[in-house]
Amino acid sequence: MWSVQEAKSKLSEVLRRARAGEPQIIGTRESCLVISEAEFEKTRRDRHLGKFLIDSAPRGEELELPTRKSRRGDPFARTPG
Numbered sequence: 330m331w332s333v334q335e336a337k338s339k340l341s342e343v344l345r346r347a348r349a350g351e352p353q354i355i356g357t358r359e360s361c362l363v364i365s366e367a368e369f370e371k372t373r374r375d376r377h378l379g380k381f382l383i384d385s386a387p388r389g390e391e392l393e394l395p396t397r398k399s400r401r402g403d404p405f406a407r408t409p410g
Contacts, residue, residue, distance in 0.1 A: 330354045330355075330357070330360070331343060331354065331355045332355075332357070333355060343355070343363055344363070347364055347368075348365045350365070350368065352364045
């Protein structure tokens, strides 16, 4: 972990380490993470919405789903009047 002042004075070292695959943390409050562009692209490639939804779907007890025939009627049907 680098202080902001230290990271400013040793920016080349921070970047060298990030490029070598060592993520660098700068700051103590609301810190930031420096990673290489290659590492960033790798994490972006691995994100697929469908995979995320499947992986984060609740597991465990079966959900009781309502029937498709709703008693509330068609919300798009024209009402007389």
